[in-house]
Amino acid sequence: MKRRQFLTTLGLAGAGLTLAPVLLRATQGEEAKAEHGQAEHSKTEHSKGKRWGMAIDTKKLTPEIMEKCIAACNRAHNIPHIPNKKEIKWVWMETFHHLFPGQMYDKHYSSFSEDKSLALCNHCEHPPCVRVCPTQATFKRDDGIVMMDFHRCIGCRYCMAACPFGSRSFNFYDPRKFLKTENPEFPTRTKGVVEKCLFCYERLDEGKLPYCVEVAEGAIYFGDLNDPNSEIRKVLAKRFALTRKPELGTVPCVYYLI
């Protein structure tokens, strides 16, 4: 054998050894997939090209309705009632003065700054909580929902520091200790994870409206902000609306109709 021939053979053999396992694995992977079931990679009707948004009609909202909204959410999402600062809240009551700092003029001059309205996660267009999450446990879905993957949350609470709206709560205790009844349709959380409003993603999958919207007696509009014919777009076109802390540029998708 000539030197040149020997080197060529050696090179080819080396290339073959490197490629063979990769190719083998690739073909096996396809077989394995074909043999068993597979998750269907098609988005549902309800989320394709959508951008979910909410408009809270502050004129229609009364304390009774707000209580009902909060109770419905708490019951459905297994949110524990913890009577101290380590409370868990997804949707809660807040004064206008706190909701819109700097937008309510001086609180001594306006009569409504101490009135209350609902606060919840704003599902921002540019969510700062998502940017800081080191494990991508919180992320933005295509339909605009800022989602939580509780399986992945390590409880570092960066997102809580990043959120300018205080929408996130940390589980200092095992929430099951504070729950009287558990709703088996929705998981509880464990000690050491952060949670917040998720726009009732599980209800949207079934084509239903979020719980708070359902019990709000028409005081909360919910719908697709990308659809010009949706109810929420029509009401936003007609009436003046505020968003919280617009100067921060997070672009909230929860509007307050004034």
Add this chain to the structure above:
Amino acid sequence: MYDGGRILVGLAIFVAFFTFPFWYNLGNAAYQGPKLELPKEKNCVNTKQFMLEKHMQLLNEWRDEYVRKHVISYKNQLTGQKFKISLTKTCLKCHQKEKFCDKCHSSFAVQPYCWDCHVAPKGAK
């Protein structure tokens, strides 16, 4: 052989201790696998063998598909039937945690952390 007697005695003691589990259990009944209460509904998301071997991988995959990729249905490629991706709304509709999942898990001393958050419906069929 130096100290032959001592070595042999030591060896005998060692063998006796080493085989302790075998002769201690002599005459006892053989190990019985856990007895599961099978659901009446036979239409599972995949074959029995697949579920037996790979249900944990399937559940992990479901978790990521649903939570992270927002894929809501799973298609059984053998029958073409579609299922909703959900532990409590699909699996636990037929299987009962205490009489099915827990039987093997406690028998094999595995502690899956599913139930730290997911609530098993009480009295499911």
